[in-house]
Amino acid sequence: MASEIHSLKIAIIGAGMGGLTTALALAKAGFQNIEVYEAASNLGFVGAGIQMAPNMAKVLDHLGVWQDIVKDGVVIKETSIRKGSTNEELGHVSLEHIESAFNYPHMVGHRTHLANGIYNGCKNEKAIKVFFSTALDSVQSFGPKPSFIVIPRDTKVPVKVEADILLAADGIKSNVRLDMLHELKADAEVEDSGQAAYRVLLKREDLQKDPELLELLDSNQVTRWIGSRRHIIAYPVAGKTIYNISTAQPDDNFAAAPSATYTTKGSKPAMLSVFEDFCPLAQRMLNLVPDGEVCEWKLRVHAPLPTWIHGSVALLGDACHPTLPHLNQGAAQAIEDAAVLGVVLARLPDAKPESINKALRVYEGVRKERAEKLVAMAAANGKAMQLSSGAEQEERDKQFAALKAGKGPVPDKWADGDVQKMIFGFDCVKVAEDTFQQSFDAM
Ligand SMILES: Cc1cc2nc3c(=O)[nH]c(=O)nc-3n(C[C@H](O)[C@H](O)[C@H](O)COP(=O)(O)OP(=O)(O)OC[C@H]3O[C@@H](n4cnc5c(N)ncnc54)[C@H](O)[C@@H]3O)c2cc1C
Secondary structure (H helix, E strand, O other), X not given: OOHHHHOOEEEEEOOOHHHHHHHHHHHHOOOOEEEEEOOOOOOOOOOOEEXXXXXXXXXXXXXXXXXXXXXXXXXXXXXXXXXXXOOOEEEEEEOOOHHHHHOOOEEEEEHHHHHHHHHHHHHOOOOEXXXXXXXXXXXXXOOOOOEEEEEEOOOOOOEEEEOOEEEEOOOOXXXXXXXXXXXXXXXXXXXXXXXXXXXXXXXXXXXXXXXXXXXXXXXXXXXXEEEOOEEEEEEEEOOOOEEEEEEEEEHHHOOOOOOOOOEEEOOHHHHHHHOOOOOHHHHHHHHOOOOOOOEEXXXXXXXXXXXXXXXXXXXXXXXOOOOOHHHOOHHHHHHHHHHHHHHHHHOOOOOOHHHHHHHHHHHHXXXXXXXHHHHHHHHHHHHHHOOOOOHHHHHHHHHHHHHHOOOOOOOOHHHOHHHHHHHHOOOHHHHHHHHHHHHHHHO
């Protein structure tokens, strides 16, 4: 890479999974001047588990941080989908084949390990500077040299920053998206999905007296209990020392707007009442949560955007394709965005703003359709897992029955073989490498 390209100044907003992986991918691609601006004073809310699919693993392994991240990870070998009301198993799917089919197993882990693993990778790169407690206020210009205002928390004095490229990984509440779409006169409103999620972590000692729950903690299984308009999904993390539970339900109990970190404390009694007609096992599990340790997340989305690019500015991750958690792909997709940005910017023929814009549009071409397809699939899977009655539910339950007999698709889509091929078998880096030149020349 020519030195004029090496030394382009790249500003990244947000030090979530998307922003940090982008910084790392760019440093590994040879860029020497990468600045990350993060509003929070540290890596933010990481008190929950996360499913780490093979397509996420492939990118992070290529960037040299995967082995560190999965030191305490748990390999998932099976998934069990059960009726919430009775604990009756509707479907059981082996995931043992995932590693040989896609080179990486399906893993689950603690968000802290994932976030810190990527951040540690960034800390090893001299090219990356991370400014915590420094929020982007507004974008002043989208090109030829993007500029924006940040406000450091200590001085509160607005500072203007200029860069050659601005990459916005500032999450679902993205200010950059708002400013970009405002300038493009397009609608940028976030929509409530009407759903919220409780997130709780149970320690091994909390489960000690309950052999059935201990068995789940000691398993290599993701378990989903489904019911009308609600479900619970749970799996062991942190070397099986913690049982991670996440739910989805109508947003009825959500009192206030979410905090800056997208979380608010949830009420344990409210959570118990939401799942009061679930089976005794689910009741016991939720009852073990210490008071004051229930988190509630509002699940939000927005319609597909007309574009992710304006001038020398690009959006990535939840800033442009927030994904409901029902396919376990939101962070994985942000990480795929990061990898593709690394590929396209490394192939810039020169440092001209027109070339930067073209390269960013190649990124959008590789990523937008796929990410938006998975957003829609995640929403559809959540709906299918929460059907109340009617023809759709009958059809789903027929599929579960056929599955028991070893036939047909898996209704819980992330465990379906064809869906796995489409999601896990996609090599975003290879696609970007193979198509870059032709797409760039055609812009
Ligand atoms: C309940 C739930 C379960 C999930 N489970 C999974 C799963 O199992 N697997 C999976 O792959 N994904 C999962 N996801 C999705 C995943 O968490 C997100 O898609 C992912 O975290 C998005 O990463 P991001 O970097 O784009 O955004 P974020 O993680 O939201 O990061 C944005 C960052 O930008 C910062 N920021 C915001 N505004 C500013 C500003 N103005 N200036 C500076 N910084 C700013 C924020 O503080 C934050 O650090 C789940 C999501 C939910 C809600």
